[in-house]
Structures are given as structure tokens and as C-alpha cells.
Amino acid sequence: MMKFIITSLLVSTLLFGYQKGDMVSPTISKKLDLKNDKIYIIDFFASWCGSCKEEMPLLIKASQEMDKSKFELIGVDVDEELAKGEAFQKELNISFRVVNDPKNKIIKAFDPLGMPSLYVIKEGKVVDFLFGAKDNIDKLIADELKELSK
Amino acid sequence: MRAISITIALFLLSGCGIKEVKPWEKGTLAKESMKPNGGNVLVGKFVNHIYFSKEATKGGGGVAGGGCGCN
Numbered sequence: 001m002m003k004f005i006i007t008s009l010l011v012s013t014l015l016f017g018y019q020k021g022d023m024v025s026p027t028i029s030k031k032l033d034l035k036n037d038k039i040y041i042i043d044f045f046a047s048w049c050g051s052c053k054e055e056m057p058l059l060i061k062a063s064q065e066m067d068k069s070k071f072e073l074i075g076v077d078v079d080e081e082l083a084k085g086e087a088f089q090k091e092l093n094i095s096f097r098v099v100n101d102p103k104n105k106i107i108k109a110f111d112p113l114g115m116p117s118l119y120v121i122k123e124g125k126v127v128d129f130l131f132g133a134k135d136n137i138d139k140l141i142a143d144e145l146k147e148l149s150k
Numbered sequence: 151m152r153a154i155s156i157t158i159a160l161f162l163l164s165g166c167g168i169k170e171v172k173p174w175e176k177g178t179l180a181k182e183s184m185k186p187n188g189g190n191v192l193v194g195k196f197v198n199h200i201y202f203s204k205e206a207t208k209g210g211g212g213v214a215g216g217g218c219g220c221n
Contacts, residue, residue: 048177078174107174115173 017111018119018126028109029124032074032099039148041073041141042119044107047088048079051133052116056092062138063096071145074099078107078115122148 018024024034034040043059045052063073075098079085082102089098101107110119114131118141121127127148134140171179178184187194202208 044174046174046177048180078177080177104174108172112173115176117173 017109018129020126020128022126024121024124024126025109028106031106032076034121034124036123039071039145040121041071041145042076042110042121043073044076044078044110044112044115044117044119046078046115047084049115053088053092055116055133055137056094058136058138059141060093060095062141065138065142066145070149072097073141076101076106078102078104080104120144120148 024032032040032042041062045056047053059073059075066073073096075089075094075096077085077089077098077100079088079100080102082100085100085102099106110117112119112129112131116131116133118130118137119126120129128144130140182189185194187197198208
């Protein structure tokens, strides 16, 4: 009986997205091309998301200011229409690496509660996340990376 | 047997809820065609006119925010 309940609970946890301390699956790591020697900031955005658009210049600034040998900001565009997403990326002059996710396979694995959403990944593990746009996101990222690189 | 029955009952009950729209799926809701007037400006104006004449008020038909579900 107990074994059955525990197994059911374990199975049910698989239905939720990544939480702090969870390992990113090898499939998702491969899709995002994650290595263990860097700390990654994963930003999920879309062309229809107004807050993502507003926040993007600060993210570009943050990616340009970070030490690229230690950190990398990766954007994940979840637009279902690839052409729309690519036009959006071009319009905003996004200078960091963007992975297009038109079938939403990557974002489904993370299962964030809102958009835009940021995930911090260190050694293949989710160490922090943030949902919604922030006015000072560049500063928040810089502080987080400073803390993590200690 | 009892445990299996309870689990099956719980599993079936969990399927009764309305499936939530995930944040990344809200792009569909943000589309012009999802508006009550289907994106047709003329129909929209016509509907607003009826609403205005019946209720003696107007506005409040829009949705604030970017449809990202973060607010």
C-alpha cells in the first residue's frame, strides 16, 4: 500500500516543471547546448508578450556586460510561428544566442508560471528562477551572477 | 484492491477540471481573431454602438497587459 502511494507521488512529481535544485534533462541540455563550465541564464520570451519586449533591451545590456567566459544568456523564443519570432528577434536586435522553440518542447519541460521567465542554470542544475518582467533586470542578473560566482 | 480503486478514482477525478492555459499558450489568446469582433473593426464599432445605446456607457471592453500572464 505504502509503496503504491509513494510510486504514485513520484510519478505525479514528473508532471511539474523544473524547481530549484532539479537537474535539467539531457534532451533539454542538448537542445540548449549547455555545458558544465558555464552559468547560464535562460530567458523565455515571445513576440506577443508585451512585457518581454519591454524587458529585452535590459537583457541585451546584461548579456553584453557579463563575462562571456563564465556566463551566457540564452533566449528561448516560444513563438509558434517561426517567421514571426525571427522577425521579432531582428526588430529588437537581439545580440545573444536564441533558440527557437516553435513546438514549445523546451518551455514545457521548464513549465514556468508566467512570461517572461528567467532560469539560472549552474552545472546542469536549476539554481534560481524569476517570473515576470522587472524594471531593473540587468542589475538583478549582475547581482545573481556575482553571488553565484563566489 | 482498495488502494487501486482509490487511485483510479482520484485519477479520473483529476481529469474533471478545466485545463488551464499555460503562459506560453497565451499567444493564441492575444491574436486579433480572438477578440469578440473577430478582428473586424466595423463589427466591433457596431457592437460597441449597441452596447452604448443600451447601457448608456462605453469602454472597458479591452484587456490590459501584453497577454503574457505575468501580472
